[in-house]
Amino acid sequence: MSLCLLSEISLPDAPSYAAVATDEYWRAPHVQQHQSLLGQLQSTLDLREQLQIFSMAAGNILPLAGVHLQTAIGDFGAAGSSEASHQHRSLLMLKEQCLAKLHYYSEQPFTPLICTRLQALEVEWLYSLRNALVVTRLQQMALKDTLTGLGNRRFFDDSLSKAIQLANRNNSHCAILLLDLDNFKQVNDLYGHAAGDEVLIAVAEAMHSTLRSTDSLFRFGGDEFAVVLSDDDVASSELIARRLVKAIQRQHSCQQHQVTASIGIAHWQKDQQPEALFSAADKALYLAKEAGKNRVRQA
Incomplete structure (x- = not known):
């Protein structure tokens, strides 16, 4: 080597x-x-x-x-x-x-x-x-996204499975937040991918500044992000999501291009598989988008 x-x-x-x-x-x-x-x-x-x-x-x-x-x-x-x-x-x-x-x-x-x-x-x-x-x-x-330094989809899948296993073993809780950026496509279309990358990096910085554990932050590619919450943070999941929305909105690059974030939240239920938990969060994210963007919705 x-x-x-x-x-x-x-x-x-x-x-x-x-x-x-x-x-x-x-x-x-x-x-x-x-x-x-x-x-x-x-x-x-x-x-x-x-x-x-x-x-x-x-x-x-x-x-x-x-x-x-x-x-x-x-x-x-x-x-x-x-x-x-x-x-x-x-x-x-x-x-x-x-x-x-x-x-x-x-x-x-x-x-x-x-x-x-x-x-x-x-x-x-x-x-x-x-x-x-x-x-x-x-x-x-x-296991890292090269642009933002956040975990990639492979790391997310592994982390979510481990979080569920831990919650099941300890009779505790976990949850996921799915984030999708509003109006991001127009940034790439109008100003190019360099401007889009600047926005994505700014979003990652907002996530880092809002949440304690960097190992729980992920970018799937494009403008999709996720957060895995452990037992201590599950009860505050909606508060955390709203803080994330505000932190992203305050970023200069996001303000410049009118980019905001919509978030869907799903709490793990006993014996629920990772795929079902992800699907629930995805549906909640769709509801947040339908409600007018820059919103938070729970499954």
Whole structure:
């Protein structure tokens, strides 16, 4: 695999961060040897699995409460991580490029000898970590809309299925919002696709500023967008939808071209399949359009 994408995942100016673990996660069954650690790390390209392998090895040097990895493509915590009274940060550098920041937590102090031994483990991880970052970045790109950075239809389908599974398992709730832009076609027809792209980017920015979780925002292509709401936000789905409508309307590009948004809302019902939930939201969206656009309707 080409490593030319490393520049995309470098972290030249990594900000500080906090991590999140329980001691039971850090009790390895036996002491890892360097050779054994390197072999384990090279056995997987999954970033979370590598972090777990590394954290177990680090836990043999000092009992840890948590290990947290900060990268340009996301933050990752080892399973069960929690804060503790003592902390240690380390910058993972490879050939003058910053791959990530590591943040360790422990109830015991990080002595100079402990830090030196942890650094030796980090050196063992560098090349495997770089490869895992490249793979993770490619996986993320496959699930993103290239123009807006929102999730694509494939990511939406997967996220909706997982949201329904979680709601079913926990006896909780989920909902979806389907957005369609009003008067968008005339922007492309009259002013060209560059102007249309500017509007789409502005809509994505409005969605980002209105909702907390960026992983719940999607663009299907064209001027169709969606939001997946988890249990905490379902009760406020209509309020969230109306805030979205207003946020989009306030965008300069949308005002300039008189583009607004219509939204249809559907709440998941027990044993309802993803296709049926999507269809209900689509029907509600149609009602919003029929009501005069720039409207919100619930299924």
